[in-house]
Amino acid sequence: MQINSTSMFNSTMEHIMLVGIAIVIAIVIGVSVGIYLTTNDKLAETVLAAASILLTVPSLALFGIMIPFFSIIGQGIGFVPALTALVLYSQLPIIRNTYTGIKNVDPNVIDAANGLGMKKMQRLIKVELPNGLPVIMAGIRTAVVLNIGIGVIAAFIGAGGLGSLIVQGISRGDMYSIIAGAVLVSLLAIIADTVLLFIQKWLTPKGLA
Template identity: 70%
Template sequence: MTDFLNYVQREWGTIFSYTLEHLQLVGIAIVIAILIGVPLGIYLTTNKYLAETILQVASIIITIPSIALFGIMIPVLSMIGQGIGFLPALIALVLYSQLPIIRNTYTAIQNVDPNIRDAAKGIGMTTFQRLTKVEIPNALPLIMAGVRTATVLNIGIGAIAAFIGSGGLGVLINSGISRGNSNMVLAGAVFVSLLALVADFILKFIQARITPKGIK
């Protein structure tokens, strides 16, 4: 343990730099995934047949091992000179995020109390007003739960993405394995875990703050 703590103290600048890279990759991926997944989940509530198809596809994607998905994308993205590095890792994380975000959004909107919808219609709200002022606020806790799941999942998968040159904390794990340096491997694993815990805590706090008081 002393050797590990000494290593962290000695290499703190490098570890911090990798942590920022990891945060950048996961953060951008989650923002893109939300911009795609939440509107898609809302739209799917109007088309149950398409919803089943999209959710099945998303379920299949999330079962593909990350190394295999990276391997598939390398020859495809190589055609535009982006076979390895940040872009394939970003695309993979966005794809892996879709199931929890789409499924939770779809389920949350579907499960909004019909009486609340009827009351909104009764006071003359348009479809868009019902969506933005009634349905989404009531669905927020479950939607945020999906975002939290996707974020923690991506922090873990982001470490594997270092094998294709994306940077981040996975570099420590990869380099440590190559060099037989257990302190590097442990540092990468510990800080990935800490990052996941901190991210989940922050998102849980945000979820609590934005959830309407009436449905807490």
């Protein structure tokens, strides 16, 4: 069966939009939570444990759990529940790596910053985040690749994306559609990881490169 190039392009754009929006929201939440947890180690253990448990929930089950909750506001299937599920799945690597990256900053660097009279916010922005950036970016890269793969399942609840090619291929017995969807997902993950690695190297202070 001939694959419609327009359909492939539209599905790819849907996938990029879904994953892209989810990652932006997840970064805002995850980095903020990770920064806050560096001030409360007991809470950090609880939050990281909860995020770890969440990541063990099968993706299809989590998408299914979203349906009754969002049905209350008339969004039981489609973009909104899929977006929420992907944001939740992204939290563990982003929160954990933000927390770890900041906590593992060299104490001597922190002491030097304090010696210069930096306040907490100044120290965070000028010292801790730049020094923890490689670890934080590694978590973001993991979350992006994870979401690109899990985003395929979103097609089962009507969110579109590249998963729709695979789902349609399975229902129609169209092997070409299945292979095209799988290859595009793999390429998207590789490209995204490569671009983020470049950004990570570009933003990382020269002394840490």
